[in-house]
Amino acid sequence: MTEGQHLQIILRLGDDALVLGQRLSAWCGHGPILEEDIALSNTALDLIGQARNFYTLASSREDQGRDEDQLAFFRTDKEFQNHLLLEQPNGHFGDTIVRQFFFSAFALERYAFLSRQLVDAEVAGIAAKAVKELQYHWEHAAQWIVRLGDGTTESHEKVQASIDHLWSYTGEFFNADEVDAAGAEAGLLPDLEVMRKAWNASVEACLAQATLTRPEDGWMQRGGKQGIHSEHLSYMLAEMQVLPRTYPDATW
Amino acid sequence: MTDAQRIERVWTMVRTVHDPELPYLTVEEMGMVRGVTMRNNQIVVSLTPTYSGCPATDVISEDVENAVKAVEPEAHVEVVLSPAWTTDWILPSAYEKMRAHGIAPPEGQSADRAFLTGQGKVIPCPRCKSKDTLMVSAFGSTACKAHFKCNACLEPFEHFKCI
Numbered sequence: 179m180t181e182g183q184h185l186q187i188i189l190r191l192g193d194d195a196l197v198l199g200q201r202l203s204a205w206c207g208h209g210p211i212l213e214e215d216i217a218l219s220n221t222a223l224d225l226i227g228q229a230r231n232f233y234t235l236a237s238s239r240e241d242q243g244r245d246e247d248q249l250a251f252f253r254t255d256k257e258f259q260n261h262l263l264l265e266q267p268n269g270h271f272g273d274t275i276v277r278q279f280f281f282s283a284f285a286l287e288r289y290a291f292l293s294r295q296l297v298d299a300e301v302a303g304i305a306a307k308a309v310k311e312l313q314y315h316w317e318h319a320a321q322w323i324v325r326l327g328d329g330t331t332e333s334h335e336k337v338q339a340s341i342d343h344l345w346s347y348t349g350e351f352f353n354a355d356e357v358d359a360a361g362a363e364a365g366l367l368p369d370l371e372v373m374r375k376a377w378n379a380s381v382e383a384c385l386a387q388a389t390l391t392r393p394e395d396g397w398m399q400r401g402g403k404q405g406i407h408s409e410h411l412s413y414m415l416a417e418m419q420v421l422p423r424t425y426p427d428a429t430w
Numbered sequence: 431m432t433d434a435q436r437i438e439r440v441w442t443m444v445r446t447v448h449d450p451e452l453p454y455l456t457v458e459e460m461g462m463v464r465g466v467t468m469r470n471n472q473i474v475v476s477l478t479p480t481y482s483g484c485p486a487t488d489v490i491s492e493d494v495e496n497a498v499k500a501v502e503p504e505a506h507v508e509v510v511l512s513p514a515w516t517t518d519w520i521l522p523s524a525y526e527k528m529r530a531h532g533i534a535p536p537e538g539q540s541a542d543r544a545f546l547t548g549q550g551k552v553i554p555c556p557r558c559k560s561k562d563t564l565m566v567s568a569f570g571s572t573a574c575k576a577h578f579k580c581n582a583c584l585e586p587f588e589h590f591k592c593i
Contacts, residue, residue, distance in 0.1 A: 199483075213577065217569035224573065227483025231511060303512025307482050310514070310593045314568055 179364035185240055186259070187361050188301065189249070190403065191292075192232030193260035195308075196250055197411070198281060199225030200418050201268055210271050217318055221278070224311040231304040251422040255405075255412045262402040263347035265411040269340070272326055272333070276340040279319035283380045284351045284373065286312040291368040298366055320384045327388025334389070341385070342393050349398025351377065357403070433468050440466050440473050440505060443497045450493075451486045451572050454527050457494065461519025464510050473498065473505035478515045481573040517592050528590060529556040534578065536592035553589050555580035565589075 179187075202222035209215025233246035244252075263281060268274045289312050292305035326337040352374040354362070361367030385392050401407065422428060431439075444466065447457050457463055457477070464476035475494055479487040491507045498505045517536040525535040534556045552561045560582030568591075570577040575588040 213567035213569070216571070216577075217567055220569040220573055223483035223485070224481060225483070227479075227481060231482055299512060303510075303514065304482070307479075307511060307514040311482060318568060 179360040179366065183357050183360045184298070184364075184366070185236055186357050187366060188232050188236045188239065190259045190357075191301075192229045192236060192249070193258050194264055194281075194285070195225045195232065196229035197258065197260040197414070198264040198277075199223075199229060200414060201264065201266075202274070202278075204268055205274065214271075218274070221315050221318070224308075224315070228304065228308045228311070231307075235300050235304065247422065251419045255407055255415055257405060258407065258411060258415070259403050259405055260411075261347070261350050262399050262408055263344060263350070265402070265408060265414060266344065266347065267410055270336065272337040272340045273344070275319055275322045275326065276337065276344050278315065279323050279384070280344060280348050280381070282312055282316035282319050283377050284348075286316045287373055287376045287380075288368060291373075292366075295365055295367075297364055301366070316380075323384055323390070324388040327385070327390040337388075338390055341390060345393040346397060346399050348377075349395070350400045350402060353398070353400055355403055436473065436502065437466050437468060439501050440475065440498050443501055444475060444494060447490070447493045447497050449486065450489050451484075451574075452528075452531075452533075454531055455524050457490055459521045459524040459527075461517075461521060462490065462515065463494075473502045475505065475507045476510045477507060478510050478513075480515050484573050486572075517590065520590075532556050532585075532587055533575070534587060534589040536590050538592060553578060555583060555585070556587055557585050558583040563587075 199222045202218050202225065205215065205218040206222070207215065209218055229250070230246050233249040237245050237249060261281075263277060266273075266277060286309065289305045289309040293302050293309050295302060323337065326333040328334070352370045354370045358367060358370060362369050382392055399408075444463055445456055445458050449455050449457055449460050449462075452460070460480065462477050462480065464478050467474050467476070475498055477487075477491060477494060487509070491509065495505070495507045498507075520536065528535040534553050537551055537553060553563055553565075554561050555563050555578075558580060560580055562581040563578050564581060565576060565578050566586070567577040570588050574591055576591050577586065578589050579586045
């Protein structure tokens with residue numbers, strides 16, 4: 179693992195958390211019920227906090243004078259390396275919950291590994307905090323999957339459609355590129371094949387309880403980790419970045 | 431003044447800083463102060479945030495820095511992420527204060543995960559002490575709290591999550 183790859187791994191962790199955190203924060207004030215509004219906003223807050231920690235770490239490592247805000251607000255869509263799933267639009271509540279469910283199952287396992295690895299103590303520190311937060315995110319999403327799947331005919335059909343639609347974005351989690359392979363070899367990142375098994379076990383158990391059908395693994399979307407995104411990310415970043423790009427000296 | 435005296439004087443100031451979200455508790459009682467040390471003749475106060483995204487963290491760092499600067503103008507605050515903060519570090523004195531303010535304190539040790547499902551662990555109502563309570567949502571008004579209601583006195587209350 180080169181120094182550049184190490185830095186890229188930290189930025190990718192930050193990008194995943196920031197993009198999903200930004201997406202979720204759009205639910206603030208629009209949740210279906212007050213408790214859910216608060217839950218989604220709290221989850222967004224956790225994710226944005228995790229992103230800040232990774233960006234601050236990356237900033238101190240790369241030593242280019244870019245701080246956490248510059249990493250978040252002054253990079254273009256092609257410079258973001260988040261998984262494609264996370265930039266997908268919020269859709270209806272079921273779409274949002276399925277996206278959260280797929281990602282949390284993955285992120286919980288990944289943070290658990292990161293908190294135990296001995297290659298990068300600072301990454302381990304961030305992950306040790308994040309893994310506790312992700313446990314809540316996972317439980318919350320999984321409970322909703324059961325409630326919606328095993329709920330009314332309409333909720334079942336809607337959430338099954340969300341699962342079928344978003345399934346093709348889940349393969350990218352386990353599709354190791356050079357950076358993932360180098361990180362795994364160095365012991366910083368988990369083996370993605372081991373992750374795939376753990377993810378399938380958690381997701382399948384919950385879908386079965388929810389009386390939902392696990393889609394067949396077919397063609398899978400890819401490209402996010404290489405900076406090749408769906409058009410949704412560009413619109414999201416345009417909205418997220420407009421203020422600091424228009425007023426670069428603004429402080430808050 | 432010896433180093434030990436300077437450190438003790440800084441501790442005295444750190445103890446005056448309260449958590450902006452839980453103003454009846456000090457940041458020391460919250461278990462957020464990891465230590466006060468002397469490095470190259472400069473005082474460093476180490477703080478550990480409770481949640482990654484807790485918006486109070488920046489305010490707390492500023493408050494601590496301002497309080498400490500009254501006695502040590504060169505002192506600075508550093509944020510330490512590892513080991514991660516846990517509710518096990520909250521001082522016993524904080525528990526009674528939480529109850530007095532209508533918040534059920536963390537129950538048991540953070541290693542016990544039963545709390546997540548809202549089952550297996552009874553969170554007594556901080557007002558009427560009834561054990562007949564229900565978790566409404568695992569997410570409350572701040573990142574560190576869950577939302578409960580008491581079936582006996584019918585009052586809603588917050589529970590400080592055990593993590």
